[in-house]
Amino acid sequence: MLNRQHIDPGLYRDAMSRYAGHVQLVTTAMEGMRRGVTITAACSVSDNPASVLICLNNTNPKNEIFFRSGIFALNTLGAHHQGVADAFSGRTALANDDRFASARFQTLVTGAPVLADALATFDCRVTDIKELPTHNVIFGEVAAVRFSEKHPALIYLNRDYHTL
Numbered sequence: 001m002l003n004r005q006h007i008d009p010g011l012y013r014d015a016m017s018r019y020a021g022h023v024q025l026v027t028t029a030m031e032g033m034r035r036g037v038t039i040t041a042a043c044s045v046s047d048n049p050a051s052v053l054i055c056l057n058n059t060n061p062k063n064e065i066f067f068r069s070g071i072f073a074l075n076t077l078g079a080h081h082q083g084v085a086d087a088f089s090g091r092t093a094l095a096n097d098d099r100f101a102s103a104r105f106q107t108l109v110t111g112a113p114v115l116a117d118a119l120a121t122f123d124c125r126v127t128d129i130k131e132l133p134t135h136n137v138i139f140g141e142v143a144a145v146r147f148s149e150k151h152p153a154l155i156y157l158n159r160d161y162h163t164l
Contacts, residue, residue: 020157023077023085026054027105027113030069034100034113035062038089040156041135042074050142052122058136067129072140073112076120078151079163084115085154108144120147 021040028035041055052074056063066072077085087094087102094102104116108123115121124140152163 017159018157020155020162023081023154023156023161024054025075025077025081025084025088025115025118026056026066026072027075027115028066028069028072029112030065030071033065034096035065036088036099036113037063037066038077038085045139050122050145051127051139052124052142053137053139055135055137057134058131059134063136066138067136069112070126071110071112072124072126072138073108073110073114074122074124074140075115075118077115077154078117078119078148079154080151081115081118081154082161085161108146110143114146117148118146119151119153121145 024039024042026037026039026042037056039054043053045051045053054072054074056066084103086092087099100113105113106116108114110123110125112123114123122142123144125143126138127141128139130137155162155164
């Protein structure tokens with residue numbers, strides 16, 4: 001039997017704040033509604049078939065649309081997107097429509113909102129969802145990809161933005 005040691009959640013968050021992560025905007029749409037969330041918990045899974053995963057808090061009822069829509073777009077943010085990252089992170093008090101008005105969005109294949117000038121965009125169809133106590137891991141097969149000119153990346157480290 002696996003011997004599990006409980007780690008204090010605050011201690012864990014403090015340690016993870018030292019873990020640099022590329023800032024992403026994950027978006028979805030369903031029945032005329034849109035949702036976007038700033039995250040760092042995303043990564044490539046495979047190149048054949050092309051797939052990514054994202055992790056979203058499942059205790060926030062507003063995220064339910066991600067678990068039901070069957071689609072999402074993973075938008076990689078550049079240094080010039082810090083305002084967009086703030087708008088979709090909850091750091092500002094913007095209403096949902098105002099968040100989407102803070103940048104230009106399009107669609108590619110699935111209908112998920114795609115940030116027009118993202119460093120890279122992965123337009124995905126959900127293939128699996130793994131439910132964990134506080135988060136869901138959503139796997140998506142990439143239906144379309146698009147990238148822009150090379151710009152400095154937006155990184156989150158020590159609870160603040162940095163560029164690389």
